[in-house]
Amino acid sequence: MSGIICAVRGGAASQPTINQAIRTALETGLPIYFLYVVNLDFLMRTDHIRVHTITEEMREMGEFILLTAQDKAAAQGVAAHGVIREGNVADEIVALCREMAAEYAILGQPRAVQAQNVFTDDLLDTFSQRIMQEAGTAVIFAAGSTS
Amino acid sequence: MTHLRQWGLLLSLAAGLFLCWPRDGRAQAVETAVTPLLIGYIHDTQAQPVIGATVRALADDDTVLAEIETQADGRFAILLPASIPDTITLQIHRAHFQQSEFPLTTDQITTLHQGQPVSLADIELQRRITPAFWAATLIFVIILALIATNRLHNTLASLVGASVIFAISYLGPLLHEDLFIFNFSGALRYVDWNVIFLIMGMMIVIAVVERTGVFQWAAFMAYRISGGRTWLLLPILMLITGVASAFLDNVTTMLLMTPITIQIALSLGLNPLALLMPEVMASNVVGISTLVGTPTNILIGSYAHISFNDFLVNLTPGVLLSLVGLIIYSEVIYRHDLQASSGGISELLLQRLAERGRITQPGHLKKAGVVGLGMILLFVFGEHVHLLPAVTAVMGATALLVWIKPDIEEMIEAVDWTTLVFFITLFICVGAVQEVGLISFIATGIGQLVGTNLVLAMLAVLWLSALLSTVIANIPFTAAMLPVIGFLTGSIPAAQSKALYYCLSVGSAMGGNGSLIGASANMVTAGIAERAGSSLTYAYFLKKGMPALFITVGLAMIWLLLRFL
Numbered sequence: 247m248s249g250i251i252c253a254v255r256g257g258a259a260s261q262p263t264i265n266q267a268i269r270t271a272l273e274t275g276l277p278i279y280f281l282y283v284v285n286l287d288f289l290m291r292t293d294h295i296r297v298h299t300i301t302e303e304m305r306e307m308g309e310f311i312l313l314t315a316q317d318k319a320a321a322q323g324v325a326a327h328g329v330i331r332e333g334n335v336a337d338e339i340v341a342l343c344r345e346m347a348a349e350y351a352i353l354g355q356p357r358a359v360q361a362q363n364v365f366t367d368d369l370l371d372t373f374s375q376r377i378m379q380e381a382g383t384a385v386i387f388a389a390g391s392t393s
Numbered sequence: 394m395t396h397l398r399q400w401g402l403l404l405s406l407a408a409g410l411f412l413c414w415p416r417d418g419r420a421q422a423v424e425t426a427v428t429p430l431l432i433g434y435i436h437d438t439q440a441q442p443v444i445g446a447t448v449r450a451l452a453d454d455d456t457v458l459a460e461i462e463t464q465a466d467g468r469f470a471i472l473l474p475a476s477i478p479d480t481i482t483l484q485i486h487r488a489h490f491q492q493s494e495f496p497l498t499t500d501q502i503t504t505l506h507q508g509q510p511v512s513l514a515d516i517e518l519q520r521r522i523t524p525a526f527w528a529a530t531l532i533f534v535i536i537l538a539l540i541a542t543n544r545l546h547n548t549l550a551s552l553v554g555a556s557v558i559f560a561i562s563y564l565g566p567l568l569h570e571d572l573f574i575f576n577f578s579g580a581l582r583y584v585d586w587n588v589i590f591l592i593m594g595m596m597i598v599i600a601v602v603e604r605t606g607v608f609q610w611a612a613f614m615a616y617r618i619s620g621g622r623t624w625l626l627l628p629i630l631m632l633i634t635g636v637a638s639a640f641l642d643n644v645t646t647m648l649l650m651t652p653i654t655i656q657i658a659l660s661l662g663l664n665p666l667a668l669l670m671p672e673v674m675a676s677n678v679v680g681i682s683t684l685v686g687t688p689t690n691i692l693i694g695s696y697a698h699i700s701f702n703d704f705l706v707n708l709t710p711g712v713l714l715s716l717v718g719l720i721i722y723s724e725v726i727y728r729h730d731l732q733a734s735s736g737g738i739s740e741l742l743l744q745r746l747a748e749r750g751r752i753t754q755p756g757h758l759k760k761a762g763v764v765g766l767g768m769i770l771l772f773v774f775g776e777h778v779h780l781l782p783a784v785t786a787v788m789g790a791t792a793l794l795v796w797i798k799p800d801i802e803e804m805i806e807a808v809d810w811t812t813l814v815f816f817i818t819l820f821i822c823v824g825a826v827q828e829v830g831l832i833s834f835i836a837t838g839i840g841q842l843v844g845t846n847l848v849l850a851m852l853a854v855l856w857l858s859a860l861l862s863t864v865i866a867n868i869p870f871t872a873a874m875l876p877v878i879g880f881l882t883g884s885i886p887a888a889q890s891k892a893l894y895y896c897l898s899v900g901s902a903m904g905g906n907g908s909l910i911g912a913s914a915n916m917v918t919a920g921i922a923e924r925a926g927s928s929l930t931y932a933y934f935l936k937k938g939m940p941a942l943f944i945t946v947g948l949a950m951i952w953l954l955l956r957f958l
């Protein structure tokens with residue numbers, strides 16, 4: 247099994263990443279695995295008791311976001327799948343690359359995002375090296391996007 | 394184990410009913426006998442009763458003839474021994490107040506000799522600033538700072554505060570007598586159990602309703618009704634969010650509305666923030682239209698004895714006026730985003746959206762609807778039989794548990810015990826600063842500034858609370874302000890209508906629109922939006938939210954002035 251891993255969050259910022267994944271898929275003929283990671287850290291200080299309900303809601307939202315990306319890929323004749331995970335975004339990207347024995351991982355090029363985002367300038371190189379080392383997956387950067 | 398937990402929850406609810414059921418006032422009345430009895434009333438400089446003051450009747454040689462403590466209403470009745478000396482001095486002692494002594498008059502002693510009761514003139518105690526004053530004040534400020542800066546979880550911050558207050562109260566006097574703040578039973582006097590049980594009851598009701606899928610269905614219906622016309626979709630979503638917030642807490646409302654709204658926005662090729670910002674602002678505005686819509690209203694209602702109906706009559710029209718202003722404002726500032734919508738939606742996405750927008754538990758929703766309707770009727774008409782809202786909420790929650798028979802483990806988890814602990818410990822922390830006199834000094838200061846001018850007082854409370862709520866968590870702020878408002882209401886003759894409480898309600902809730910950290914619902918919305926690729930930053934929220942604050946508070950102000958002047 248091989249393919250292209252593309253983590254998405256939806257929104258305009260993710261479009262260049264999705265476009266890059268589709269371009270790569272058209273060039274290589276590999277299927278795309280769009281990944282959405284449910285992460286509820288933002289609830290830590292507000293409403294942790296709703297975790298069960300909100301996890302369901304976030305999964306539904308994630309599936310919808312994946313569906314929009316898959317829809318876009320399908321419109322260009324590219325086979326695309328959606329994968330939902332829960333946890334840390336970086337860890338889940340690496341894990342999926344490893345599980346799928348992915349050829350490529352598409353990452354967004356950051357413009358100005360929070361320090362804790364795995365796709366910031368400072369951490370991007372380290373993260374791409376980690377993907378290479380732990381999963382043997384080549385990283386392609388999509389210009390002008392955050393994820 | 395499961396049965397034990399079931400019984401535990403039911404016992405908690407039963408305890409709530411018992412604690413919140415209005416008592417027969419006669420049972421608490423002081424029994425007066427025709428004996429040598431001294432009856433009096435002690436109050437502070439704000440005419441508030443002084444509870445727990447020690448009243449001693451002393452003979453010439455300082456022998457204690459009798460001793461008693463003032464009750465919850467500040468009154469005391471001290472029974473003297475049969476042999477009355479010719480001179481009696483009354484000594485009054487209370488922590489955080491100056492000790493007071495005065496001799497009884499000859500006439501009063503003669504009356505006592507005749508075995509008749511003597512009713513004394515009201516006694517006013519003067520506050521004094523003690524080391525405990527500074528300790529409690531410092532702790533309270535630190536708690537507010539910790540909550541505002543997110544250094545500690547709200548509950549942990551107030552729990553630490555309450556613990557330090559107790560440590561100082563019990564261990565401090567070993568170093569200095571005046572480090573005593575209050576003892577445990579004194580602290581519990583400040584805990585408002587009506588608030589605790591009302592919130593607990595509503596949490597259970599919400600837990601049942603949120604699982605039915607009614608929010609997702611309503612949002613999808615908004616999409617269907619609007620027919621993809623985004624200018625129409627926006628106000629419908631705001632209205633749905635607002636109505637939901639009026640009966641459920643704002644955080645839950647936004648937790649459920651945000652994901653489905655993002656999906657609708659993505660379907661329409663619309664910037665999700667163009668729908669989410671107006672929604673969360675509507676939630677903050679309309680949430681205060683009922684007693685149970687926000688924790689701040691629950692606090693205010695319980696403290697000032699403002700009923701469900703009072704909020705509907707005195708606040709809801711102003712809230713609706715503000716909502717109209719907010720809708721117009723939102724349509725204007727997001728007009729480009731709304732026009733930029735692609736409008737089209739693929740069959741696949743529409744099908745998916747329709748799947749999401751369905752009632753998942755119709756049976757539960759029907760039952761919850763029946764119970765909810767019953768609760769609203771009791772909220773509205775219950776005041777005629779002195780039925781407290783907390784009792785209604787607990788009865789409603791119990792009815793749902795018995796009727797629906799949900800997984801009791803999940804229901805126990807749905808009660809946010811963390812929040813309840815937060816409220817209990819917050820009451821203790823606010824009680825500490827009230828006990829040592831800080832609130833009294835603040836109230837006096839504001840009272841001197843506004844005098845007896847109701848308009849000035851209303852504007853001051855409204856705008857001060859609105860602006861402060863953009864940076865200070867509105868629950869501790871409201872809890873601390875209530876005694877201040879109580880004093881102002883007592884000292885301004887025209888404020889007996891409780892107008893200032895409504896100003897506090899409006900200010901503390903609508904002020905949440907001024908900044909991202911102004912309300913928990915804002916933070917939750919931003920968190921979910923960020924995970925869908927739409928960053929709701931502090932600067933963005935400030936830019937869009939601050940004008941909304943001025944518009945909504947301004948419109949509510951017009952209503953409040955018209956209503957109460």
